[in-house]
Amino acid sequence: xxxxxxxxxxYARTKENPLPLSSDDIRHIASLARVxxxxxxxxxxxxxxxxxxxxxxxxxEVDTENIPPTAQSVPLFSVMREDEPGPSSPKEDVLANAxxxxxxxxxxxxxxxx
Numbered sequence: 001x002x003x004x005x006x007x008x009x010x011y012a013r014t015k016e017n018p019l020p021l022s023s024d025d026i027r028h029i030a031s032l033a034r035v036x037x038x039x040x041x042x043x044x045x046x047x048x049x050x051x052x053x054x055x056x057x058x059x060x061e062v063d064t065e066n067i068p069p070t071a072q073s074v075p076l077f078s079v080m081r082e083d084e085p086g087p088s089s090p091k092e093d094v095l096a097n098a099x100x101x102x103x104x105x106x107x108x109x110x111x112x113x114x
Contacts, residue, residue: 020050 026046030037037045091104100107 021046021053 023042023046026042026049027037029049030042030045095101095104095106098106
């Protein structure tokens with residue numbers, strides 16, 4: 001049976017390792033991510049991580065032996081239309097929304113440094 005690569009490591013839950021994560025485990029993960037957690041957050045994230053790891057355990061039990069590898073599960077298609085040249089909007093309509101205008105141009109702050 002294939003093993004889910006995302007669930008490998010010391011936190012992987014299997015039939016052989018059904019133990020829930022401890023607060024120390026979550027504290028260690030948080031320190032690796034350089035995230036400070038309050039005691040309330042620590043407990044909330046511990047419970048959430050337990051659920052996530054349980055879901056990986058369920059996924060590990062799915063028989064994928066006859067499923068070919070794929071990059072996506074549904075066919076891809078573009079929702080964009082072909083680019084067709086057309087008439088521009090009237091200059092006055094476009095410039096009517098300009099926060100600052102100078103003659104027939106948008107006025108913007110300089111963004112380049114010398």
